[in-house]
Amino acid sequence: MASLTGPVELLLTLDPRSERRLHEQIEQALRDAIREGRLHAGARLPSSRALASELGISRGVVTTAYDQLVAEGYLETRQGAPVRVAGGLRAQPTAPPPPSLIAQFSYDFSPGLPDLAGFPRDRWLRSLRSAWRETPLDAIGYTDPRGVPELRNALGDYLARVCGAAADPEHLLIATGFRQCFSLVCRWLAAHGIEQIALEDPGWHAQRLIAEEAGLTVSPIPVDGEGIDVVALAQSGAEAVVVTPAHQFPTGAVLSAARRAALIEWAERGDRLIVEDDYDSELCAGRVGALQAKAIEDGGSEITGQLALADFIARGELERHLRRMRVRYRERHAALVAGLAVEFPDWRAVPTIGGLHTLVRLPAGTDEPGLLAAAARASVGIEGLSLHSYTATASPGLVFGHAHLAPPAITQGLRRLSTAFANR
């Protein structure tokens, strides 16, 4: 460590074995000192010659660092005058992060989160590295708004193998998630004179927000143990419908074979559109018109992430990950069902095939808002069925997400919930 005397007292430590180059180390030290308020606006810095001599390094290293910090606005320089700390900079004494708009709970049963801890970060980084290192430069600029061909090919192949879907890569459009994709589809429908879209009731409330944002009128269609009621759908007069056939959200129902056939017949009879929200994998197919909107709106999704995903699929990592997760989710679902039986013996969890969440229906007349408020006071996050229903008062219930919680957290969270409900 070299102690410096000069216009201001600087204490700089240079580590010659560091991965960072010397000028970067000087920059970082000065940046931190200014940000944290140790160096004030207007403070005069040693000349590059003096600082280089004190530190025993070449003067060019110091001028490189000073030039960078001038470009960043931390330092000011004028012909013939010494380098000074720039005026008008706010010190940031380790400012607390701005409050989030998302609530934080000790135990959060909110549905929709997968097990993030189980994501194979190192394998994903390997795919990212390969995408960044091996991508030809022209692939990083504005490209085909449908998405890069590598990913559309990998997905076409994947859908053919795993879902039995004949998905021509020519007709695939990569979006940033179901939300953006569905928003594009809704705006395309509205632009083509379609005014009404049918949604499952109960169903994921964000679907309704997106459809209404696009100017569509929503027709809620009842869901029972076999999935969406296709007779009611036909009577609604809607020309498009959104379904979650594999594992209905939030009831967990699987669309029966008879209903599937009726749904397809409904669509073919009137050239109507079925949007399938396969929310386990966030894949969704739109029509060509959605592409035009996508191209206008954001010029296509981020390229290297797409190439990394193509690599991740081609190396089998996606399916390896999904296999691991299926086992884990089954265990967590079992822990939730067992915990519910212990803490709430009178409740009845709607049977499902697993998935990411479980619905508990409560007796008619149960004060659902009161339960949710008591849960929040005990720092337990959970969603009510009414959030996802068009007929809020008819059937109270609670939707438990279990996929992101380890079994002990599930057990403890349910115990805390039970106490909170008993004491309210």
Next chain:
Amino acid sequence: MASLTGPVELLLTLDPRSERRLHEQIEQALRDAIREGRLHAGARLPSSRALASELGISRGVVTTAYDQLVAEGYLETRQGAPVRVAGGLRAQPTAPPPPSLIAQFSYDFSPGLPDLAGFPRDRWLRSLRSAWRETPLDAIGYTDPRGVPELRNALGDYLARVCGAAADPEHLLIATGFRQCFSLVCRWLAAHGIEQIALEDPGWHAQRLIAEEAGLTVSPIPVDGEGIDVVALAQSGAEAVVVTPAHQFPTGAVLSAARRAALIEWAERGDRLIVEDDYDSELCAGRVGALQAKAIEDGGSEITGQLALADFIARGELERHLRRMRVRYRERHAALVAGLAVEFPDWRAVPTIGGLHTLVRLPAGTDEPGLLAAAARASVGIEGLSLHSYTATASPGLVFGHAHLAPPAITQGLRRLSTAFANR
């Protein structure tokens, strides 16, 4: 290499020194063989015991590989029956990539592309790695739709230092680019009863597409050597305007001090909105209403990319990169101006301060579409001024992007263009 006899002839090479584990090597070899059509649907594979014995490895390795490929849909297995290649798989004999919707040229002067080759990929990868390794798990899920606090803080600090803008991180919204941000602003304006938006004429044509997609009426406002005509803007009756004051697209004009003052007075007088498209850095500030639409539409931008960008800014890499690019772009702009003087001595390039593109105005009556067609036939990409104008016939011109082209490519491209124009 071990040659296998059995139900099908397999040739597998296992490399014990590879980074890949043995079961991954088996998976990859079988996957490739099936994809390339060397193993056909229905083909019977050796038993796991037989294959393990042939390869001199443990049976568990083979069953792990088989299980993975069954999960991926490449193989089928039934109780007591041998493992077979799944039916219904299309062989993909190194399929040509699907054709892109974006044209490819030998020399592409299309404006809007930065110098991608100059992007510091390794330094960006360092920031990405740090974001993936150091991110707490709860930051990867659905978070604040405004963007992660780390990036909003880094950007607030950056804007204060470099642009002198007082940008409270609380009021920043991270979008995927100007397109998405402007689309959100337009839809928010439309939802609040504003029907008309003013755009620069000539101006980037995508702005018009986005505004019209949102249902707004566009008022074109003339641009001269001082930037947008604020008197004409006030007369248009528009309540919002988009400007590119630092380097107008495509004329290159810098908004004069007098016009800046008049523009701000116009906005303050009527509580009107100025959208600044600072297209060098893709930053833009919307109002709170845009946030709500963003949250509905895609639930927030990708998290780790945001964290990586925060790290990239905090380490000074963004500004280091921009400094390098400014030098490079000045050189390329000089090469373009010099090449134009040689190949087209009669043309007059509109003087600019550099930037990413240069406008050449052509004499009234010049057949701009004819020139563009001749350029395309010679595989030279270039945009006409009419694409970005509301009064197409009045002022023909060509917009040359030079930022992504090395000086020799600029010189050669201009020579080819000159030949193509002479021979048409």
